[in-house]
Amino acid sequence: MKLTLKIWRQKDANSKGSMQTYPIDGVDGDMSFLEMLDVLNDGLINQGEDPVVFDHDCREGICGACSLMINGEPHGPDRLITTCQLHMRRFNDGDTIVIEPFRAKAFPVIKDLMVDRSSFERIQHAGGYISVNTSGNTIDANAIPIEKEDADASFNAAACIGCGACVAACKNASAMLFTSAKVSQFALLPQGKVEATRRVLNMVEQMDKEGFGNCTNTGACEVECPKGISLENIARMNREYLSASLKG
Amino acid sequence: MISSSIARKVAMALSGLFLVFFLAQHFTINITSVIAPDIFNSWSHFMGTNGLVQGILQPILIFGVIYHFVMGFILEIQNRKARTVRYAQFKGGTNSSWASRNMIITGLVILAFLGLHFYDFWIPEIVHKYIETHPEDPTRYYAETVHKFESPVRVTIYVVSFILLILHLWHGFSSAFQSVGFNNKYSKGLKLFTQIFAVAIPVGFIFIALYHHFNQIPH
Numbered sequence: 261m262k263l264t265l266k267i268w269r270q271k272d273a274n275s276k277g278s279m280q281t282y283p284i285d286g287v288d289g290d291m292s293f294l295e296m297l298d299v300l301n302d303g304l305i306n307q308g309e310d311p312v313v314f315d316h317d318c319r320e321g322i323c324g325a326c327s328l329m330i331n332g333e334p335h336g337p338d339r340l341i342t343t344c345q346l347h348m349r350r351f352n353d354g355d356t357i358v359i360e361p362f363r364a365k366a367f368p369v370i371k372d373l374m375v376d377r378s379s380f381e382r383i384q385h386a387g388g389y390i391s392v393n394t395s396g397n398t399i400d401a402n403a404i405p406i407e408k409e410d411a412d413a414s415f416n417a418a419a420c421i422g423c424g425a426c427v428a429a430c431k432n433a434s435a436m437l438f439t440s441a442k443v444s445q446f447a448l449l450p451q452g453k454v455e456a457t458r459r460v461l462n463m464v465e466q467m468d469k470e471g472f473g474n475c476t477n478t479g480a481c482e483v484e485c486p487k488g489i490s491l492e493n494i495a496r497m498n499r500e501y502l503s504a505s506l507k508g
Numbered sequence: 509m510i511s512s513s514i515a516r517k518v519a520m521a522l523s524g525l526f527l528v529f530f531l532a533q534h535f536t537i538n539i540t541s542v543i544a545p546d547i548f549n550s551w552s553h554f555m556g557t558n559g560l561v562q563g564i565l566q567p568i569l570i571f572g573v574i575y576h577f578v579m580g581f582i583l584e585i586q587n588r589k590a591r592t593v594r595y596a597q598f599k600g601g602t603n604s605s606w607a608s609r610n611m612i613i614t615g616l617v618i619l620a621f622l623g624l625h626f627y628d629f630w631i632p633e634i635v636h637k638y639i640e641t642h643p644e645d646p647t648r649y650y651a652e653t654v655h656k657f658e659s660p661v662r663v664t665i666y667v668v669s670f671i672l673l674i675l676h677l678w679h680g681f682s683s684a685f686q687s688v689g690f691n692n693k694y695s696k697g698l699k700l701f702t703q704i705f706a707v708a709i710p711v712g713f714i715f716i717a718l719y720h721h722f723n724q725i726p727h
């Protein structure tokens with residue numbers, strides 16, 4: 261299959277980038293989207309050009325590194341998958357594919373399609389942890405009885421891989437879905453209760469500090485999230501935040 | 509607390525819910541102008557002269573409106589700043605509704621309409637009562653209201669504004685519940701109710717405007 265790729269090229273964080281057009285031939289339908297980019301880069305390297313930089317690691321949908329905006333949607337047109345799980349059979353011969361980095365002030369471009377998502381790390385550091393006694397009498401987590409519904413909801417929230425598609429899809433570049441998943445996974449468990457008040461206040465404060473936008477409930481994040489993180493988590497975080505603020 | 513994104517979101521939701529409640533009350537009074545002009549006159553007289561309504565509820569309402577739109581602007585500006593480089597291609601339509609993405613546009617039109625509405629009704633009322641200090645005539649309201657809908661231009665502006673209000677409420681009303689943390693097994697039913705409300709109330713207002721336009725009474 262023959263394709264035309266329109267790719268954002270940017271030398272470094274301080275340079276001004278632009279869209280560049282690259283024709284590509286011999287793309288197989290069974291290639292993943294990232295393999296197609298590998299083929300493009302092989303060609304570029306052979307011609308002595310700078311290959312396109314993009315983030316990737318596991319290539320099996322679990323690390324969240326592969327952050328690409330493909331034809332106006334994070335991770336491309338399919339639902340519940342990451343870019344590395346997208347296959348070229350999804351496209352047709354002769355298609356033009358527009359590839360951009362995830363865009364948000366809080367996700368500055370490092371080079372080409374690779375963005376710096378350490379703002380997510382800092383939100384995590386602000387409260388995404390629990391205190392556990394490790395002095396030799398640690399309680400086995402499996403020994404703590406937890407209601408099935410809560411365990412399931414917590415597990416579903418913990419499925420968030422921190423990819424940033426929610427921010428990329430949101431017209432406000434809001435990080436509420438990510439932050440709420442991280443808050444929810446602990447809020448639902450007894451182990452998370454100890455720091456519950458601080459956690460939500462600090463994580464939301466950090467989220468605001470990073471320059472993410474405000475949530476207006478468009479729901480785009482939930483639709484584009486590769487892990488199906490639900491908006492219920494945002495409602496839960498709003499409740500947690502309100503009750504934490506009242507407690508002071 | 510009001511500086512955090514969630515606190516502002518909740519404040520937008522609460523002021524919005526208050527305005528929805530006001531809209532329902534306003535509609536209830538207005539619809540009597542079609543059904544029973546006498547009741548319309550007596551309710552309008554009550555609303556226009558009651559100390560509690562005029563001295564407390566009206567200022568709260570004005571504050572609610574101003575708060576909702578000023579905060580709406582502030583949030584919109586912040587949100588634009590959160591993405592400094594725009595996408596070359598952005599398919600918002602595949603993952604969210606037009607109404608949810610364009611609250612600022614529908615909101616601005618409603619705001620402009622409120623300006624006209626104040627000019628049409630509120631300012632003349634103030635002039636009538638406090639500047640020209642006419643003695644209160646409890647039967648004046650019906651004819652005054654009906655005459656306002658004589659102009660086809662004004663009626664057209666009213667109709668267009670109410671169509672945009674449908675879009676604003678379509679997203680805003682149910683969204684307010686999510687913002688205050690209400691998302692559970694009742695949310696589906698609640699959403700249906702909010703969407704029926706979002707269509708029915710503005711359509712009702714449109715009906716009232718058109719009804720009076722086509723059933724003018726002599727001056």
Ligand code: SF4
Nearest residue numbers: 420421423424426485
């Ligand atoms: S909530 Fe979903 S879209 Fe957002 S970072 Fe987590 S996995 Fe990615």
Ligand code: FES
Nearest residue numbers: 319323324326344
């Ligand atoms: S490369 Fe790890 S999720 Fe795609």
